[in-house]
Amino acid sequence: MSYLKIEDLEIAFKTPKGRYVAVQNINLDVDKGEIISIIGHSGCGKSTILNAVAGMVQPTGGSVLLNGKKVKGPGPDRGIVFQNYSLLPWLCVYQNIYQAVDAALKTEDKADKHARVEQYLKMVGLWDHREKYPKQISGGMKQRVAIARAFAIDPEVLLLDEPFGALDALTKSSLHIELLKMWNLTQRSKTIIMVTHDIEEAIFLSDRIVVMNNGPASTIREIENVHLPRPRNKKETVNMPEYKVIRERLLNLLVDKVVIDDSELYKEEQAA
Amino acid sequence: MAITTTLTGTEKETVKDPKPGMLLKRTMEVFVNLAYSVSGFGLLIALWYIITVASGGELPSPAATFTVFWDLVKDPFYDLGPNDKGIALQLLSSLTRVFTGFLLGSFVAIPVGLVMGASNIARRIFYPIVQVLKPVSPLAWFPIGLVAFQSAADATIFIIVITSLWPTLINTAFGVSSIPDDHRNVAKAFGFSRWKYLTKVLIPFSLPHIITGLRLSIGVAWLVIVAGEMLSGGMGIGFFVWDSWNALSLEKVISAILIIGLVGLLLDRGFAALEKRVTYAA
Ligand SMILES: Nc1ncnc2c1ncn2[C@@H]1O[C@H](COP(=O)(O)OP(=O)(O)OP(=O)(O)O)[C@@H](O)[C@H]1O
Ligand SMILES: [Mg+2]
Numbered sequence: 085m086s087y088l089k090i091e092d093l094e095i096a097f098k099t100p101k102g103r104y105v106a107v108q109n110i111n112l113d114v115d116k117g118e119i120i121s122i123i124g125h126s127g128c129g130k131s132t133i134l135n136a137v138a139g140m141v142q143p144t145g146g147s148v149l150l151n152g153k154k155v156k157g158p159g160p161d162r163g164i165v166f167q168n169y170s171l172l173p174w175l176c177v178y179q180n181i182y183q184a185v186d187a188a189l190k191t192e193d194k195a196d197k198h199a200r201v202e203q204y205l206k207m208v209g210l211w212d213h214r215e216k217y218p219k220q221i222s223g224g225m226k227q228r229v230a231i232a233r234a235f236a237i238d239p240e241v242l243l244l245d246e247p248f249g250a251l252d253a254l255t256k257s258s259l260h261i262e263l264l265k266m267w268n269l270t271q272r273s274k275t276i277i278m279v280t281h282d283i284e285e286a287i288f289l290s291d292r293i294v295v296m297n298n299g300p301a302s303t304i305r306e307i308e309n310v311h312l313p314r315p316r317n318k319k320e321t322v323n324m325p326e327y328k329v330i331r332e333r334l335l336n337l338l339v340d341k342v343v344i345d346d347s348e349l350y351k352e353e354q355a356a
Numbered sequence: 357m358a359i360t361t362t363l364t365g366t367e368k369e370t371v372k373d374p375k376p377g378m379l380l381k382r383t384m385e386v387f388v389n390l391a392y393s394v395s396g397f398g399l400l401i402a403l404w405y406i407i408t409v410a411s412g413g414e415l416p417s418p419a420a421t422f423t424v425f426w427d428l429v430k431d432p433f434y435d436l437g438p439n440d441k442g443i444a445l446q447l448l449s450s451l452t453r454v455f456t457g458f459l460l461g462s463f464v465a466i467p468v469g470l471v472m473g474a475s476n477i478a479r480r481i482f483y484p485i486v487q488v489l490k491p492v493s494p495l496a497w498f499p500i501g502l503v504a505f506q507s508a509a510d511a512t513i514f515i516i517v518i519t520s521l522w523p524t525l526i527n528t529a530f531g532v533s534s535i536p537d538d539h540r541n542v543a544k545a546f547g548f549s550r551w552k553y554l555t556k557v558l559i560p561f562s563l564p565h566i567i568t569g570l571r572l573s574i575g576v577a578w579l580v581i582v583a584g585e586m587l588s589g590g591m592g593i594g595f596f597v598w599d600s601w602n603a604l605s606l607e608k609v610i611s612a613i614l615i616i617g618l619v620g621l622l623l624d625r626g627f628a629a630l631e632k633r634v635t636y637a638a
Contacts, residue, residue, distance in 0.1 A: 172539060172542060172557065174560040175556065175560075237546065
């Protein structure tokens with residue numbers, strides 16, 4: 085029995101126009117300590133799958149099993165970074181994290197909770213900004229607060245929905261390193277599922293990459309294994325032949341859309 | 357309360373010490389605004405004067421009225437028995453009734469509004485009642501208040517209670533029901549307790565709406581108290597207006613109108629300031 089098992093998962097939404105099947109036939113077995121990326125075009129259902137693992141949406145078919153137990157709702161064993169950060173605007177950066185820690189880790193001492201908040205705020209480089217409110221910080225900073233909040237509850241499974249999307253390349257790189265460091269510090273026991281649009285990021289971080297078909301009713305198109313040796317180093321990794329092979333294959337899987345857009349643009353130009 | 361202090365913290369962060377240049381600019385702005393207001397009132401008084409002349413003295417002139425107005429405010433606290441009291445005592449009595457009624461009404465409206473906003477079932481039960489009762493002039497409740505409390509003074513407070521219910525209730529319910537999914541999801545994902553959800557999500561989000569409701573309520577209550585006291589008699593600024601009319605002193609009536617307006621303005625400003633304090637920018 086694998087650690088995290090997604091079995092025949094189907095998620096449909098009730099919409100004014102009727103039932104909309106976002107994803108179906110999703111089967112995925114994840115081992116403890118694996119890093120998995122989900123990649124695919126916008127609207128294909130990546131967030132939906134992640135939310136199902138988080139317990140934020142209920143499957144309309146199939147199931148998600150964690151440690152052999154069916155996921156029925158959210159729990160402190162899973163920490164999530166939402167795609168739109170979801171910070172509470174009336175709480176300062178510090179309190180945004182503290183309140184989550186306080187709620188998720190009910191038995192821990194107050195002092196330990198505060199120590200945690202400090203540790204993770206320092207990790208994402210926002211300790212000096214702890215008294216600011218969400219409206220006073222940039223999009224990238226909000227994203228880092230959301231990351232710190234998910235990490236601070238010390239979950240077994242981290243669910244990251246485009247966690248590095250709004251960051252500049254430098255901050256992104258340093259947070260990739262922080263993510264892997266944290267993963268190493270816990271003996272690579274934490275399982276990470278991450279949604280991303282960034283092919284390089286997916287290859288650099290993941291053990292496996294799940295490529296989705298386009299919706300509606302989208303399914304898994306392919307699962308790409310990444311056998312690059314760890315610990316990985318960005319400069320060395322990008323020059324490895326396997327990296328280039330995987331990158332090429334992912335581009336081929338994902339890029340056909342771009343070609344169509346180009347030709348349509350060309351047609352319009354001719355017409356004009 | 358913890359929420360208020362954190363929210364005040366925001367203000368401190370954003371409002372930096374004004375530089376000397378800024379201060380000068382601010383002062384200028386105040387003067388310009390004042391100049392506009394003064395010219396507005398100047399126009400009004402001029403129009404008033406013209407009407408006075410045109411009506412052949414039916415309406416008291418601005419000058420005559422201001423003499424009476426000055427007499428009223430010069431000695432606002434005199435007390436010559438139940439039918440002859442200073443203007444400040446009348447106002448105080450009205451304000452006490454308004455605030456008593458307003459507080460009682462808010463104590464009912466806020467919790468009911470919270471429940472209505474949070475629960476679909478509660479909304480479907482209570483909303484039809486609100487829809488039917490809200491358009492009724494609160495004065496229509498006066499006889500019921502009389503029967504229930506056997507006293508005109510208490511009946512006046514009763515109609516203020518009724519008046520204060522609706523805007524607060526509706527705004528509170530709206531605030532709670534419009535909490536974005538994003539905020540709810542945070543609470544759900546991190547396992548916020550009911551209490552934490554209430555104090556860290558529901559109330560902070562709804563507070564600006566609640567204060568808006570309170571502000572509307574106190575505004576309407578101040579409108580209604582004048583009419584209520586005209587009905588109930590005895591005491592208060594509404595009674596003063598009615599009494600002045602019976603004494604055929606339009607000067608006093610106009611003075612009272614001015615004073616009622618100014619007090620209403622102050623009440624509104626007070627709540628507007630409170631509103632500003634609790635509003636966060638998302
Ligand atoms: N609550 C909902 N109600 C109705 N439809 C929904 C809901 N949530 C998602 N959907 C639909 O399901 C599909 C998948 O949405 P999802 O957010 O999972 O996409 P995504 O792959 O994460 O896209 P993106 O890369 O833009 O974030 C979309 O067509 C979306 O409109
Ligand atoms: Mg998404």
